[in-house]
Structure formats: C-alpha cells, structure tokens
Amino acid sequence: MTDLARTLERQLWDLFADYDAAYAQAAEQVGLSAPQACVLVALADGDRTMGDLATVLQCDASNVTQLVGRLESRELVVRTPDLADRRARRVAITPAGRRQHRAVLKAFTHPGERIGRLTETEQRRLTQLLGKLRD
Amino acid sequence: MTDLARTLERQLWDLFADYDAAYAQAAEQVGLSAPQACVLVALADGDRTMGDLATVLQCDASNVTQLVGRLESRELVVRTPDLADRRARRVAITPAGRRQHRAVLKAFTHPGERIGRLTETEQRRLTQLLGKLRD
DNA sequence: TATTGTTATACTCTATAACTATA
DNA sequence: TATAGTTATAGAGTATAACAATA
Numbered sequence: 001m002t003d004l005a006r007t008l009e010r011q012l013w014d015l016f017a018d019y020d021a022a023y024a025q026a027a028e029q030v031g032l033s034a035p036q037a038c039v040l041v042a043l044a045d046g047d048r049t050m051g052d053l054a055t056v057l058q059c060d061a062s063n064v065t066q067l068v069g070r071l072e073s074r075e076l077v078v079r080t081p082d083l084a085d086r087r088a089r090r091v092a093i094t095p096a097g098r099r100q101h102r103a104v105l106k107a108f109t110h111p112g113e114r115i116g117r118l119t120e121t122e123q124r125r126l127t128q129l130l131g132k133l134r135d
Numbered sequence: 136m137t138d139l140a141r142t143l144e145r146q147l148w149d150l151f152a153d154y155d156a157a158y159a160q161a162a163e164q165v166g167l168s169a170p171q172a173c174v175l176v177a178l179a180d181g182d183r184t185m186g187d188l189a190t191v192l193q194c195d196a197s198n199v200t201q202l203v204g205r206l207e208s209r210e211l212v213v214r215t216p217d218l219a220d221r222r223a224r225r226v227a228i229t230p231a232g233r234r235q236h237r238a239v240l241k242a243f244t245h246p247g248e249r250i251g252r253l254t255e256t257e258q259r260r261l262t263q264l265l266g267k268l269r270d
Numbered sequence: 271t272a273t274t275g276t277t278a279t280a281c282t283c284t285a286t287a288a289c290t291a292t293a
Numbered sequence: 294t295a296t297a298g299t300t301a302t303a304g305a306g307t308a309t310a311a312c313a314a315t316a
Contacts, residue, residue, distance in 0.1 A: 001247065002255075004255065004258050004259065004262065005247065005250050005251070005258065007262055008246075008250050008258055008261060008262055008265070009246045009247065009250065011262060011265045011266065011269070012154070012246055012265070013246075014269065015265060015268065015269060016151050016154050016155070018269070019147070019151050020151070020155070021193065033282065033283080035282085035283065035284095036282095049297080049298095050297070050298060050299095051296085051297060051298080058156065059283090059284070059285085060284070060285055060286080061297075061298065061299085062284085062285070062286080062287095062298085062299075062300080062301095063283070063284055063285070064298090065298065065299055065300085066282085066283075066284085066299095067282095067283080069299095070282080082297095085292080085293075085296095085297080086291080086292055086293085086297095087290095087291065087292045087293065087296065087297040087298070088292095088296095088297055088298080089297080089298070111143075111144045111147055111148075112136065112140065112144065114268045114269070115140050115143050115144065115268070116140075117267055117268060117270060118264065118267060118268065120137075120139065122264055122267070123139050123140065123143055124139060125260065125264065126143060126261075126264045126268075127139065127142055127143055127146060129253065129257055129260065129261045129264070130143070130146045130147070130150060131146070132252055132253060132257070133150065133249045133250070133252060133253065133261075134146070134149065134150060134153070134249070135252060168305065168306080170305085170306065170307095171305095184274080184275095185274070185275060185276095186273090186274060186275080194306090194307070194308085195307070195308055195309080196274075196275065196276085197275085197276075197277080197307085197308070197309080197310095198306070198307055198308070199275090200275065200276055200277085201305085201306075201307085202305095202306080204276095205305080217274095220273095220274080220315080220316075221274095221314080221315055221316085222273065222274040222275070222314065222315045222316065223273095223274055223275080223315095224274085224275070271316100272315100272316080273314100273315080273316070274313100274314085274315080274316095275312100275313090275314090275315105276311105276312080276313080276314105277310100277311085277312075277313100278309105278310090278311080278312100279308100279309085279310090279311105280307100280308090280309090281306105281307085281308090282305100282306080282307080282308105283304105283305080283306075283307095284303100284304085284305080284306100285302100285303090285304090285305105286301105286302090286303090287300100287301085287302090288299105288300085288301080288302105289298100289299080289300075289301095290297100290298085290299080290300100291296100291297085291298085291299105292295100292296080292297080292298105293294100293295080293296070293297095
C-alpha cells in the first residue's frame with residue numbers, strides 16, 4: 001500500500017470517529033440514544049412494519065421490538081394493526097416524535113459545518129469522488 | 136442549504152453507515168466487539184494507563200475497567216503497576232492480543248478496497264478535500 | 271484535598287431460542 | 294408449513310455514585 005492510501009485510510013477513520021461522536025451527541029442533547037434517533041429517521045418518511053424496520057436498521061426483529069417499545073412508552077411512535085396482514089404491525093412516528101426528530105437534525109450540525117468549509121467547486125469534486133468510492 | 140450540500144450529507148451518512156458495519160463485521164470475524172477492537176488499536180503503539188485509555192476512547196473510566204477486564208480475562212491485554220504512580224495501572228497488549236489486532240486489520244479490507252477504486256490523482260485530490268473538511 | 275482506579279448498580283443495545291397468532 | 298412479532302433471557306457497552314489507595 002502506498003503512503004497516500006495510508007493517509008487516506010487514516011483520514012477516513014478520524015473523520016468517521018468525529019462523525020459518530022457528533023451524531024451520538026446530537027441525539028443525546030434531545031434525550032435519545034443514537035439507535036433511537038435512527039428509528040425516528042427511518043420513520044420520518046412514512047410508517048413501516050416491524051420487520052421492515054429490522055431490515056432498514058440491519059438488526060434482529062427482537063431488537064426492534066425493544067427499541068420501538070421504549071419509544072412507544074415515551075409516545076414518540078405508535079404501533080397500529082396492519083389491515084392487510086393481521087400478523088404484522090405498522091409503526092408510525094407521532095407528532096411528538098417528529099418534533100424530536102427535527103430537534104436531532106437541528107442539533108446535528110457537524111456535517112453541514114464541515115461541508116460549508118468547501119467552495120461549491122470543491123463540493124462538486126468531493127461528491128464525484130465519494131460517488132466513485134461507493135460505486 | 137443547496138441541493139449539492141444535501142447530496143453530500145447523504146453521501147457521507149451512507150458512507151459512514153457502510154464503514155461502521157464493515158468495522159463491526161471485521162471485529163466480529165475475529166471474535167471481538169468493535170469497542171474491544173478499539174482498545175487493542177489504542178494499545179498497538181505502546182502501553183497506556185487506564186485513565187489515558189478512557190481519554191483516547193472518549194468514555195468513562197468505569198467503562199474502561201470493564202472493557203479491559205474482559206480483554207484481560209482472555210489474555211489479550213495485561214495490567215501492570217505503574218512504577219511512577221502507585222495509584223495508576225498500565226495496560227499493555229499481549230502477543231495474543233497483537234495477533235488479534237493484526238487479524239482485525241486484515242479483515243477490515245473495506246477502506247482499502249474503496250480507496251483502490253480511485254486513481255492516484257483522485258486519491259491526492261480526495262486527501263486534500265478531506266483535509267479541508269477536517270480543518 | 272485531589273486523583274486513579276474499582277465496585278455496585280442500572281439502563282440500553284443486541285442476539286438467540288422458544289412461543290403465539292396468522293398466512 | 295412458513296412468516297410476523299413478542300417474550301424470556303443473557304451478555305456486552307455505557308454511565309453515575311460511592312469507595313479505597315495513593316499523591
């Protein structure tokens with residue numbers, strides 16, 4: 001491996017460490033854990049079944065049961081029956097949950113600040129490079 | 136916020152999600168949790184006191200006590216007295232711990248693969264942009 | 271008196287296995 | 294028989310508060 005590639009690896013590691021910490025802190029400011037905030041994010045664009053949530057969050061269904069249970073006890077989400085499949089339950093974000101979600105987004109200023117340090121040209125270049133990175 | 140900035144935020148989020156998952160998977164392949172792997176990384180370049188570890192890992196000292204305790208019970212690290220300060224204890228990685236650490240690095244191919252998709256010129260450009268991002 | 275580290279405790283996150291209800 | 298979700302359980306990560314030993 002080249003020195004350049006090693007430098008890049010280190011930069012990515014450091015960047016991600018900062019990013020993770022900033023996200024956890026943003027959630028915490030709102031009184032949520034990072035996984036709880038992720039649930040609200042996953043529900044922001046519409047309700048989902050429990051199983052769908054497990055897929056999106058990349059975790060076990062039993063974990064979703066507990067995450068949603070804690071959020072429901074705080075009335076940030078609600079579970080309703082699925083009319084098409086009586087085994088399934090749909091989870092939806094409540095108005096209070098939506099307020100919390102917006103608060104997390106507002107507190108998570110980290111990416112916006114960083115991106116704002118780049119000129120528009122640089123941002124375009126970065127988008128292109130990151131796109132190639134993900135493929 | 137511009138569309139371009141929004142695209143970048145989304146790209147960073149997706150990239151980081153992949154990165155996190157890949158790191159956790161690399162650690163798991165070796166039989167470690169991600170935090171445990173981070174302890175080994177922190178000790179790879181030399182021993183540290185418990186308090187120093189807490190600073191580096193950005194967590195509470197009582198958490199370090201438990202993380203190190205689990206690793207020590209598996210003989211991946213050892214605690215030795217600090218000769219200069221009898222309150223402190225120095226934690227060092229063992230040969231077995233070093234093997235585990237190397238195995239994690241070997242399994243964590245994700246960043247290297249991604250970086251390898253870029254030409255050297257693109258890598259240089261990305262390094263520069265990421266540097267500006269972090270400041 | 272302040273600092274280093276541990277212990278006791280509590281809560282969250284997470285998965286596995288066993289179970290219920292429905293398809 | 295297979296699938297959606299829950300429950301019971303267990304282990305790991307995390308922090309707070311109280312504590313012991315040392316500075």
